[in-house]
Amino acid sequence: MKQLLLLLTVLSLSLASWSQNKYTISGHVKDEAGEDLIGSTIYVKELNTGTVTNAYGFYSITLKEGTYQLDYSYVGYETQTRKIELSKNQNINITLNEASKTIDEVIVTAERKNSNVIKAEMSTMKLQAKEIKKIPAFMGEVDIIKAIQMMPGVQASSEGSSGFNVRGGSADQNLILLDEATVYNASHLMGFFSVFNNDAIKDVKLYKGDIPAAYGGRLSSLLDIRMKDGNMNKFRANGGIGTVSSRLTLESPIIKEKGSFIISGRRSYADLI
């Protein structure tokens, strides 16, 4: 009963706070190339609370009038701090710089990196495309699914397969989304390679349970794959020549800081057999 009273008090307090003067800080968090950073943390020091950016790098946080310190952080990037006098709604867009190794030691103390502990989210694992690229590649083909298969609770369906089993679920119980579109068969060449070209991918998040209510239709997991948006500031190209395939990716602003595109192609050699 005591707990219930406490809960009601808290609830009514949070409702009461609606009537005070409140303003919203909102905006996008990006990296230097203008790519939206998904799941970056915004921490309000004074209130020991915060929020995270959504799949489009957007955040919104509503606070009472006052002075606040906001820390913007993302794994592998330098934390940025903003002091804010909040007396009206504010739009704050942040560009985070990739942490260079030499100053990595310094920022450890300033950064709030415990978001994996304090996020109300479990049974998930997120990988950035650049982490996936570091994993030894089967026949030189960097492969998202092969990285997923090494996460806890995930098993490869068989050797050289793009199928995976999550927490005792069959391979068809995984919802694989590429920019929110369902991919029905994730295999190239009978499964030795997956259909995802890592050069075109920003990041990948696997939900092994605790799937958000926004997603459904499959029993066991959600594999949320987000493509890169393309460089907002300058033309960039990258490519590769491998044992199995060659790749080329071009990205460029359409109008600087307003629009961009990316095109990425990959083709294996015809005489594979």
Add this chain to the structure above:
Amino acid sequence: MLLLSSDEETKKNKLYFYDLNLKGNYKINDKNRMYISWYLGRDVFEYDDLFGFNWGNRTFTLRWNHLFSERVFSNFSFILSDYDYELGQYSSAAGFKWTSDMSDIKIKADFTYYPNTKNMVRFGVNGTFHHFNPGLAKGTGDETIYNELKMPESNALEWAGYISNEWKPLENLTINYGLRGTIFQNMGKSTVYNFEENYEKIDSTTYGSGDIYNTFYGLEPRANFMYALNSKSSIKGSYSRTKQYIHLASNSTAGSPLDIWVPASPNINPQLADQFALGYFRNFFDDTYETSIEVYYKDMKNQIDFRDHAELLLNPEIEGEFREGNASSYGLELLVRKQTGDFTGWISYTLSKTEREFPEINDGKVYPASYDKPHNVAIVANYELSRRITVAANWVYSTGAPVTFPIGRYEYGNMIVPIYSDRNDYRMPDYHRLDFSLTYKFGVNKEKRFKSELNLSIYNVYNRKNAWMINFYQDDQDPTVTKAEKVYLFPILPSLTYNFYF
């Protein structure tokens, strides 16, 4: 091994794949932004211009981000998705063509409302139109010898609406609660076969174009909590119910490009799962080492399996091959992860058990799922030796997969007939493998725009012959002797990749 053979005969074969990703985005103003994404992938197999087989996915997403206010974010999506394959022999008068495809059209609206620091409300609706054309095979020449074989086409509508709130009643407590409601409707034009209890076809019913002939409903509660013990550790728990209305008809654990998706229908129920999970999260050394322990229990109803020797390809009565049963899985997962510094990677360990129980399979006895591998270990490590040189390695281990083996035989006339064990009563040998890679970067010290790197990857470094399949056959000389033969896929496989950036 197919990929590496250099046989003259196989030179006539062609096998390749390609894919293309395209994405554009445009910020109209501070409140509106558009995204367009497109994917096309294809695999092509050709044999000397006589036989062709190609398959692939296509996806398209058009999205519009709109801010109704600083506190209301919305996204509207229009999504297309398609998977299809075609195989055939076209050149002769007795040629044939076999096609299959499934496609989705989806519209979606998602909203996030950020009223204050204590609540974040997400809600939305979406609708999907599925079209299934599971298989059509027919002769192509004038003097065709083939009859047309067609699996009935069908359509389905899948609707969903959801609302959830992330609520922070206390500084160290967050509770996320939500509900998802779904409706799945089978829609004509279609022919549905009716089966008696032994799965023999009785008759069929044909529905006209646009007729809704079957409807399923579902409510899927989702909830989790996070209770922070201090800034370094927390306890989390979750419950979720999930439903699945379309199923993959596949005979193999690895899957094949020919596999087709079959919707829930008057003959097949939607799958249902309830999952409970509890976890302890703890960071060490200034949050550089992230660790977690999670335990889960998952109860699964209306799971899909197939009768022994099921015919899943070009079978118009495929629904009669489905069998339904229940499954359960529980396990413990450990993760240690380091994401910053010269040395990065993770170690994961999973202990789990997954069992299935189908009244009509394995005499109704419980059997391990074919992907029930109790112990799983993965070590992923990456070390930047210098600005030029990075080395990486991973090692994976898993218990062998369960398998059904012949355990005896009897003679029938002059034939020898094998007797099989209970389903999945034996196990393959354990699987383990080490991979290694070394990357050397060029031009790191120069302010040049052009940069490149050379990567050497070695798959299966200690050349373990991991069993992929075990075949049993009779000895040529003495048919009373049965021999077992282990098939493995990949020996030690080095590869070189050159990457460039400018």
